[in-house]
Amino acid sequence: MRLVVLDTETTGLSVEKGHRVVEIGCVELVERRPSGRHFQRYLNPDRSMDAGASEVTGLTDEFLSDKPRFAEVLGPFVEFVRGAELIIHNAAFDVGFLNAELVRAGWPERLDQMCQVTDTLAMARERYPGQRNSLDALCKRLDVNNQHRTLHGALLDAEILAEVYLAMTSGQGALELAAPMADRSRQPKVGQGIRSTRPLRIEKADEAELERHAMQLAAMRRAGACLWPEADDRFHDGQAVA
Structure with a gap:
């Protein structure tokens, strides 16, 4: 069984208003274990970042100006994800943006035609109704270490989401999903991997x-x-x- 945990960063929140993908991050799991393969690219969106998006990601128009455009990385991206089960938090957002990029690049397929998509936000809402189910909230609830997540980054968030997904589905943790550092000084230091002990916790009524x-x-x-x-x-x- 091949899973690809995927996240994106974008110039803003609305694909309908022409916002674009600026980073794609993917982590591969085979038989629910990290294979060591990942896919990560920064992209030139040919438009400015919204101030809010730049603040939470640390990405700037200047940094993105010399990066490849989506069409230039389309082949390797499709090759990496095709046939996998995609694990995405709030899948409608990421799939919507990536499908828009595929259409813009003239690709004949949509992401959900190439892959099965599993939405961990929908899973969390079913499992924890009435509670906050953001990625940070799930990390706290499931004892997944995300202290190194000072800024949003697609690859870093995909690594963290991999642990969250496995914790929600089987309790498996301590993946050591250390990915190579990108060439950006603001990138959080993730080289030491992601560790989570998750001891059995018993809570008694007071x-x-x-x-x-x-x-x-x-x-x-x-x-x-x-x-x-x-x-x-x-x-x-x-x-x-x-």
Whole structure:
């Protein structure tokens, strides 16, 4: 099974307003393990970066001015992702931008025609309803180390997302997804890899929570809606008893 974890950075948030892709980052997993292969390119978007996008990525118009255009990296990109299952956080955003670039370059296929796409944001919303499910929030919830993520970068975020995806689907971690550094001084130092220990965490209810639980059960019993008997020997002090 071949997975490609993918992220992009863009000049702004709206593909409908002509914003463009400025960085593509991909990390390959084979049988759920890092293969050591990655794809990363900075791109000249032929337009200016929005101020907000430049602030969160550290990318500038000057830095991007001598980078290749999407059409120039299209062949290697398609070769890298074709036939893989793409793992993307908020997939509609990245796929929309990449499909627009494919159309602009005259490519006959769309990304979701070449690959199966799995959206980790949709997965997280299903698993953690009502909670924040940004990449940073998931890192905190799943004990994935992202302290080196001072700026958004497509390759760095793809590496982090790989750990998050594996943690959400199987708990596997400590991937050591160290990728070669790009030729940009502002790039976060990721050469030491991404490490996560994720020890088993057991959280017990405190006294206040147990009291609130008892009050809720009492209210449910009065309404005739409680399935638990008033005295249940299977539980003692909030702990299951064998």
